[in-house]
Amino acid sequence: MDAEIYLMMHRCRARELQHNVLRWRKARDLSARLEPVTVRLKARLGWVLVETGLRLVQRASLNRHMAG
Template sequence: MSHPETHLALHRIRATELRARAGHYRLAAAVKPPVHLRARLGWTLVELGLRLAATPRRTAAIA
């Protein structure tokens, strides 16, 4: 059996490691792509969605 103090010490070490990693990801998330690229990508996705939602053309059945 493990002692509660050992478990608590391991928990604190792991929590410190996770906080350090979270800080790295927070800094990476702060960097945003240029607005014009985001807008262009957004409109491209809208156009793609409209094409997919349009009624499909009828194709000739193969006999």
């Protein structure tokens, strides 16, 4: 293989890799900015599920108490 073609091929590949690095850095930065929001949303969703479960248990308990 000609040395110039070899160098051109590696330069092209280096540009592709640099492009990928920039794309991944942007994605990582976006993820880092969204992380506090997603953590809060997960916590809120968890507590909503706990509250819903407690209401269902309470309702079932009241229904059994009223029926029996």
